[in-house]
Amino acid sequence: MISIVFQSFPSHFSGTLVVSAFEGRVLSVSARKVDTHLHGALTRALGVQAFSGKAREICTILAPAPDIDQVIVVGLGQEDACITRTLEEAGRQFFAQVRAKEAVVFLDPLPSIAQPALAFAEGALLRSWRFTKYRTTKPEESPLRITSLTFAVEDVVAAERAFAPLLQRAQGVFAAQDLVSEPANILYPESFALRAQEELAPLGVRVEILDGAQLKKIGMGALLGVAQGSTREPRVVVLEWKGPGAQGAPIAFAGKGLTFDSGGIDLKPQKGMEEMIHDMAGAAVVFGFMKTLALRKAPVHTVGILGLAENMPSGSAQRPGDIVKTLSGKTVHVLNTDAEGRLVLADILWYTCDRFNPRILIDLATLTGAISVALGSEFAGLFANDDTLADHLLSCGIATGEKLWRLPMTKNFDKDIDTDVADVKNLGTSGEGGSITAAQFLKRFLKEPVSWAHLDIAGTSWTRKTTPLMEKGATGFGVRLLDTFIQQHGEC
Ligand code: BES
Ligand code: MN
Ligand code: ZN
Numbered sequence: 453m454i455s456i457v458f459q460s461f462p463s464h465f466s467g468t469l470v471v472s473a474f475e476g477r478v479l480s481v482s483a484r485k486v487d488t489h490l491h492g493a494l495t496r497a498l499g500v501q502a503f504s505g506k507a508r509e510i511c512t513i514l515a516p517a518p519d520i521d522q523v524i525v526v527g528l529g530q531e532d533a534c535i536t537r538t539l540e541e542a543g544r545q546f547f548a549q550v551r552a553k554e555a556v557v558f559l560d561p562l563p564s565i566a567q568p569a570l571a572f573a574e575g576a577l578l579r580s581w582r583f584t585k586y587r588t589t590k591p592e593e594s595p596l597r598i599t600s601l602t603f604a605v606e607d608v609v610a611a612e613r614a615f616a617p618l619l620q621r622a623q624g625v626f627a628a629q630d631l632v633s634e635p636a637n638i639l640y641p642e643s644f645a646l647r648a649q650e651e652l653a654p655l656g657v658r659v660e661i662l663d664g665a666q667l668k669k670i671g672m673g674a675l676l677g678v679a680q681g682s683t684r685e686p687r688v689v690v691l692e693w694k695g696p697g698a699q700g701a702p703i704a705f706a707g708k709g710l711t712f713d714s715g716g717i718d719l720k721p722q723k724g725m726e727e728m729i730h731d732m733a734g735a736a737v738v739f740g741f742m743k744t745l746a747l748r749k750a751p752v753h754t755v756g757i758l759g760l761a762e763n764m765p766s767g768s769a770q771r772p773g774d775i776v777k778t779l780s781g782k783t784v785h786v787l788n789t790d791a792e793g794r795l796v797l798a799d800i801l802w803y804t805c806d807r808f809n810p811r812i813l814i815d816l817a818t819l820t821g822a823i824s825v826a827l828g829s830e831f832a833g834l835f836a837n838d839d840t841l842a843d844h845l846l847s848c849g850i851a852t853g854e855k856l857w858r859l860p861m862t863k864n865f866d867k868d869i870d871t872d873v874a875d876v877k878n879l880g881t882s883g884e885g886g887s888i889t890a891a892q893f894l895k896r897f898l899k900e901p902v903s904w905a906h907l908d909i910a911g912t913s914w915t916r917k918t919t920p921l922m923e924k925g926a927t928g929f930g931v932r933l934l935d936t937f938i939q940q941h942g943e944c
Contacts, residue, residue, distance in 0.1 A: 648739060
């Protein structure tokens, strides 16, 4: 993790300096100061480079003076169109592109953003994540990779105070990314649950772990059916955070936690099967989000429920055609053992409603491949039984860049999962609208009228290639979205 420091304005310029400019090569106030200090070198250099000041353009001016190694000019686009996202993305791009070990950053207050340094710092910090834990020969630590950023600000104490919750949120994102990255031989239901115990309990989160025997006793037949082909026992983890002053019914978050999804007897094809170590991203996001709440001592009452299991084919595995009894009492005809996420969620959604009677319930799951067919990897699927909740989540998605797109739920889609032999089947008859029928299945295991949203994050939880905005691998998609949501709509 890179270190972020806030300081008052330095009395002289040295090393690597970062300043901003707006579209049309309009230098910011600080950039003009640096330019004056350099006798106009900045203006001259920009004049002979392909740099116009558009958002995400970056220009490097090398060694313009004896003490100054380089000046980096970061484009921010039109000044009045500059939003927090613009700065966050500029910070990400800067981290990915600029070669320096440390730098001093000068970002002046904007009409719309009083402390632009905060969002830029957050972007750089988030972009710095990578997962190198299992390399015994570490990648040559480049002397030109940012390790520390110093921001020159008017009021150091105010900046530090305002940055604290962003840092705590980044720690939640990193926790989720780290978990999603772990292979399934290391992270399985039992070890995942222990990690919650070790990492979250010391922060004041109440951690309760239900093992296989307890799940059997209470009757989570659907979750147990999924887990029965694996030698790894399933777990359900209940996380509870009650912040200072928080009272009343909690807001609940449920996460699909398949530490590996082979498909079971309906085995997945070989190509890409290794990616199914990430099928616990929903649970990881709930974990990271609860970590953030605890770190920043958020004044909310939340519960996080993780449904942890491994879906494997074996002599003891669930068969296509099996009928299982869920915790709710409803029976399910299991037509495809690879549609296992909804079976796990059926039991934990019911459990959450029954035990906590939450005022809002949001689940996150890498539920269907069909969601990336529909939406690609830029948007996660949003399903909800409450328009106000859906609208709130959509706007938090825009604010954080963790964007959502709402899909419909209707009676006809619901009918598609009716069957004669049980109360419901885990596969639609038509084969159409696979992400929607999956959501309809989940809806049958709520105790309505709870206000509910389901986020299908199968397309957004990891990426296959590195971009200026994101390192390849786990994205932690959802942690910042939920944190923004709870700040705006949940805190007392
Ligand atoms: N975990 C998968 C969904 C998935 C696929 C996530 C690809 C990320 C990338 C889920 O359990 C699954 O296998 N869904 C099936 C459902 C089908 C059998 C109805 C799918 O999407 O193919
Ligand atoms: Mn599956
Ligand atoms: Zn799955």
